[in-house]
Amino acid sequence: MSAAPRTVVGLDLGGTQVKGGFVLEGEDGKPDLDQTLSRVVAIDTNLDAGADDLLDRLAGFARELGSDGPLGLGVPGVFEEPGGRLLRSANLKALEGLDLGAELARRLDLPREHVCVDNDANVATYGEQWLGAGAGIQDLIMLTLGTGIGSGLVINGHLYKGPTGKAAEVGHMVVRSLPVNGTEDPYLRCGCGAYGCLERLASASAAIHRAQAAGLETDLGKLCGLARAQSGPERELLFEIGFDLGAGLLATTAALDVTCYVIGGGFGRSLDLLEPGIRAALAERDYGHAPPRLLPATLGASAGWIGAARMALDSLG
Amino acid sequence: MSAAPRTVVGLDLGGTQVKGGFVLEGEDGKPDLDQTLSRVVAIDTNLDAGADDLLDRLAGFARELGSDGPLGLGVPGVFEEPGGRLLRSANLKALEGLDLGAELARRLDLPREHVCVDNDANVATYGEQWLGAGAGIQDLIMLTLGTGIGSGLVINGHLYKGPTGKAAEVGHMVVRSLPVNGTEDPYLRCGCGAYGCLERLASASAAIHRAQAAGLETDLGKLCGLARAQSGPERELLFEIGFDLGAGLLATTAALDVTCYVIGGGFGRSLDLLEPGIRAALAERDYGHAPPRLLPATLGASAGWIGAARMALDSLG
Numbered sequence: 001m002s003a004a005p006r007t008v009v010g011l012d013l014g015g016t017q018v019k020g021g022f023v024l025e026g027e028d029g030k031p032d033l034d035q036t037l038s039r040v041v042a043i044d045t046n047l048d049a050g051a052d053d054l055l056d057r058l059a060g061f062a063r064e065l066g067s068d069g070p071l072g073l074g075v076p077g078v079f080e081e082p083g084g085r086l087l088r089s090a091n092l093k094a095l096e097g098l099d100l101g102a103e104l105a106r107r108l109d110l111p112r113e114h115v116c117v118d119n120d121a122n123v124a125t126y127g128e129q130w131l132g133a134g135a136g137i138q139d140l141i142m143l144t145l146g147t148g149i150g151s152g153l154v155i156n157g158h159l160y161k162g163p164t165g166k167a168a169e170v171g172h173m174v175v176r177s178l179p180v181n182g183t184e185d186p187y188l189r190c191g192c193g194a195y196g197c198l199e200r201l202a203s204a205s206a207a208i209h210r211a212q213a214a215g216l217e218t219d220l221g222k223l224c225g226l227a228r229a230q231s232g233p234e235r236e237l238l239f240e241i242g243f244d245l246g247a248g249l250l251a252t253t254a255a256l257d258v259t260c261y262v263i264g265g266g267f268g269r270s271l272d273l274l275e276p277g278i279r280a281a282l283a284e285r286d287y288g289h290a291p292p293r294l295l296p297a298t299l300g301a302s303a304g305w306i307g308a309a310r311m312a313l314d315s316l317g
Numbered sequence: 318m319s320a321a322p323r324t325v326v327g328l329d330l331g332g333t334q335v336k337g338g339f340v341l342e343g344e345d346g347k348p349d350l351d352q353t354l355s356r357v358v359a360i361d362t363n364l365d366a367g368a369d370d371l372l373d374r375l376a377g378f379a380r381e382l383g384s385d386g387p388l389g390l391g392v393p394g395v396f397e398e399p400g401g402r403l404l405r406s407a408n409l410k411a412l413e414g415l416d417l418g419a420e421l422a423r424r425l426d427l428p429r430e431h432v433c434v435d436n437d438a439n440v441a442t443y444g445e446q447w448l449g450a451g452a453g454i455q456d457l458i459m460l461t462l463g464t465g466i467g468s469g470l471v472i473n474g475h476l477y478k479g480p481t482g483k484a485a486e487v488g489h490m491v492v493r494s495l496p497v498n499g500t501e502d503p504y505l506r507c508g509c510g511a512y513g514c515l516e517r518l519a520s521a522s523a524a525i526h527r528a529q530a531a532g533l534e535t536d537l538g539k540l541c542g543l544a545r546a547q548s549g550p551e552r553e554l555l556f557e558i559g560f561d562l563g564a565g566l567l568a569t570t571a572a573l574d575v576t577c578y579v580i581g582g583g584f585g586r587s588l589d590l591l592e593p594g595i596r597a598a599l600a601e602r603d604y605g606h607a608p609p610r611l612l613p614a615t616l617g618a619s620a621g622w623i624g625a626a627r628m629a630l631d632s633l634g
Contacts, residue, residue, distance in 0.1 A: 078605050087605050139480045153572075155477075162574025163456045166606055169571040174564065177494045177513070194567060194602040196494070247491065250511060254486040255470075255572045257479025285511040288395050288404050289483055 006069025009062045010309030012120065012301075013075045015091035017042045018058065019301060022065045023309045025316075041065070051094045059107035070114035070315045071104060072308030074123030076150075081165030084117055090191075116311040120304055121168070122159055124264065125152025127307030132299040133262045140260040141252060142297065143170055145267035148191075149199040153256070159311075171199035173248040198248035202241050202274075204267035210237060224270045238270065242277020249278065250285055253292065264297030271296045323386025326379045327626030329437065329618075330392045332408035334359045335375065336618060339382045340626045342633075358382070368411045376424035387431035387632045388421060389625030391440030393467075398482030401434055407508075433628040437621055438485070439476055441581065442469025444624030449616040450579045457577040458569060459614065460487055462584035465508075466516040470573070476628075488516035490565040515565035519558050519591075521584035527554060541587045555587065559594020566595065567602055570609065581614030588613045 006025040011018055019042045043061050047054060062071055077089030077096075085099045086092075101115040108115070125142035128134045134142065138157045144150040149171030153160045161167050176188055176196030187209060190197035200206055208218050214237055217223040227234035252258050263271045275294055282291060299306060323342040328335055336359045360378050364371060379388055394406030394413075402416045403409075418432040425432070442459035445451045451459065455474045461467040466488030470477045478484050493505055493513030504526060507514035517523055525535050531554055534540045544551035569575050580588045592611055599608060616623060 155472075160472075163576045164574055164606065166604065167572065167574035169604070172571040172602065172604070173568050174492070175494060176497075177492060177564070179496075180493075182499070192602045192604050247494070251490050251568045252572055254489040255484065255569050257481055257484035259480045285489065285509045287483065287486070287489070287509050289481065 007066040008069045008071070008309050008312050009065045009067040010072045010123075010305035010307070010312065011058060011062060011074070012123065012304030012308060013058070013073060013092070014045060014120070015076065016045050018045055018061060019305050020061055020065055021302065021305050021309065022067070023306075023313065025069055025313070045092075047092065047094050051098060054094070055100070055103045055107060059104055062104070062108060067108060067110075070116065070312035071108065071110060072123065072305075072310070072312035073100060073104065073115070073117045074120040074304040074308045075100065075117060076120045079117070079119060079165050081161065081163075086117075114312065114315050116308070116315050118159075118161075118308070118311060119150075119152075119165075121150030122152040122161065123305075123307035123311060124150065124299075124303040125154060125168075125262075125307065126159055126310050127299055127303035127305070128262050128264065128297050129154045129157075129307075130310045131306055132303055133264075133295040133297050134260065137260050137293075139258070140262055141168065141170060141256070141258050142262040142264060143268070144265035144297075145203055145263065146265040147203060147205050149203045150265070155256075170248060170252050171203070172197045173251040174198075175201055175244050175247040175251075198245065201244040202248065204265065207238075207241055207267055210241060220267060220270070224273055227270075227273050235273065238273040239277040239280075242274035243281045244277075245274060246278035246281025249292070250281060253282070253289060254285070254287070257289070258292055259290070260293040260295065262295045262297050264300075264303060268297060324383040325386045325388070325626050325629050326382045326384040327389045327440075327622035327624070327629065328375060328379060328391070329440065329621030329625060330375070330390060330409070331362060331437070331621075332393065333362050335362055335378060336622050337378055337382055338619065338622050338626065339384070340623075340630065342386055342630070362409075364409065364411050368415060371411070372417070372420045372424060376421055379421070379425060384425060384427075387433065387629035388425065388427060389440065389622075389627070389629035390417060390421065390432070390434045391437040391621040391625045392417065392434060393437045396434070396436060396482050398478065398480075403434075431629065431632050433625070433632050435476075435478075435625070435628060436467075436469075436482075438467030439469040439478065440622075440624035440628060441467065441616075441620040442471060442485075442579075442624065443476055443627050444616055444620035444622070445579050445581065445614050446471045446474075446624075447627045448623055449620060450612040450614050451577065454577050454610075456575070457579055458485065458487060458573070458575050459579040459581060460585070461582035461614075462519065462521055462580065463582040464520060464522050466520045467582070472573075487565060487569050488520070489514045490568040491515075492518055492561050492564040492568075515562065518561040519565065521582065524555075524558055524584055527558060537584060537587070541590055544587075544590050552590065555590040556594040556597075559591035560598045561594075562591060563595035563598025566609070567598060570599070570606060571602070571604070574606070575609055576607070577610040577612065579612045579614050581617075581620060585614060 011020040101117045105115040151170035153168035328337045418434045422432040468487035470485035
């Protein structure tokens with residue numbers, strides 16, 4: 001009765017690199033994780049030759065990884081739901097308008113429903129919730145502090161994407177309201193159009209901007225090293241950034257009663273320095289919530305393809 | 318085989334009045350709504366004689382309404398989840414710490430699992446989503462603009478309360494951040510402890526406060542009448558209040574991808590005047606969201622007990 005285990009491939013498409021790996025389906029339908037996590041490989045994204053070329057290379061990469069089962073793909077962008085067409089992607093504009101799942105299914109001769117494409121933040125969240133910091137936790141939000149702030153929401157063990165696929169945009173909680181009679185800070189006008197979004201205050205890019213404005217070290221690794229070594233303006237700045245981050249979490253906690261946050265991304269490695277500020281902001285409100293857990297992400301740059309592979313496994317039902 | 322249809326009672330406990338009504342279970346397990354909605358009655362809450370007396374009278378009221386099936390109760394307050402003990406209730410302090418479901422089950426000789434107690438905003442939301450403005454809509458948030466701002470969240474047709482029962486507190490989205498180098502407005506310090514919560518800007522109480530500060534009519538009915546009659550400072554104030562409300566919805570839309578808002582409560586009857594401001598605030602962000610529906614609530618003060626009755630019906634599984 002038992003067919004040979006299939007190879008489920010996960011790909012994480014970024015602006016410069018595509019990371020990928022695979023999970024063996026396992027004879028009992030459960031994934032065999034022994035060979036997972038150790039085989040991460042990457043190719044260059046290289047968009048110069050156009051969308052078709054990139055899609056061909058993605059399909060070739062999946063084949064190299066042994067793909068003969070469902071495939072998962074994470075992409076930075078906003079998707080149309082239902083349907084799955086890529087509506088927008090700031091760093092992969094050539095792919096906008098395409099149904100990436102259909103394109104890859106055709107190239108790999110897979111049933112369309114077994115090619116699962118989702119936002120990069122969602123797949124990373126799913127990865128961390130499966131095998132990373134959030135393993136065994138049924139309700140959480142993951143934030144990725146990078147150029148922007150990506151985020152994904154897990155409710156009852158499942159990714160929640162909302163009726164049109166645009167939920168969990170924690171980076172767009174407004175934490176600095178437009179001054180009523182004051183001067184707008186142009187940096188705080190977010191790419192989304194709104195003013196004072198969390199990602200303009202607490203992403204890695206925002207942290208660099210704030211360090212520069214304060215006349216401090218702008219290499220975040222060095223800045224955090226200084227803050228860890230001694231009290232002073234570096235540690236204070238990271239407290240302030242943490243406080244703003246906490247103000248954003250105050251909103252998501254009130255909206256969703258979040259009990260666990262997983263913090264990833266390059267700047268997320270400074271969670272130890274951000275946590276006092278986050279906790280101080282959350283303590284402003286006394287509404288009977290227990291303080292949420294704040295966990296550093298553990299899968300690093302592999303979270304995306306791992307979550308994409310899990311999404312593909314889910315498609316087997 | 319078919320037992321006689323049971324009478325499912327819903328009660329909505331407020332600071333001054335208890336409203337109630339019933340739904341007949343119906344022989345096919347579906348509620349018979351013919352006799353519903355027309356039989357709303359109310360008793361005084363009257364807490365002077367203490368919690369036991371109130372609970373006795375609630376049980377008596379349920380019996381008068383013909384209760385012989387499951388019972389639902391809405392209460393303004395924060396509940397412990399799981400468990401259902403009332404943790405806090407600003408207007409019904411005498412009931413704090415009690416397991417109201419167990420108390421009523423004992424008095425009415427009902428199985429504990431068939432007495433369903435929930436936050437007043439949740440039951441009102443469930444009522445509107447069942448038989449009111451949200452009938453047939455599977456994903457929505459309802460806001461009740463009153464002394465504060467109550468809110469409830471429906472996802473996939475079911476109330477979502479979060480892991481510890483404290484989700485959907487839209488009234489506590491922060492829409493005025495603490496001035497970085499400015500003066501705090503003491504009115505904007507919310508009862509929850511945080512600064513600038515939506516309910517300090519767009520509840521009925523906040524609207525009265527803002528009208529007074531602007532030297533305008535403080536009777537909200539008259540204020541809105543003036544705003545409808547002609548352009549001028551009254552209409553502008555309602556636009557501004559709507560804009561703040563929209564800033565709060567910007568947060569919940571980003572967090573949850575909300576496609577429909579139902580607006581209730583006394584001040585919610587001014588949705589026509591608030592809507593331009595709400596729409597202007599939502600238009601700040603361009604993230605691919607279609608503009609959400611904004612629907613006036615239709616069940617008025619009956620939404621609570623109707624939703625409580627539905628919750629009780631649900632307990633039959």
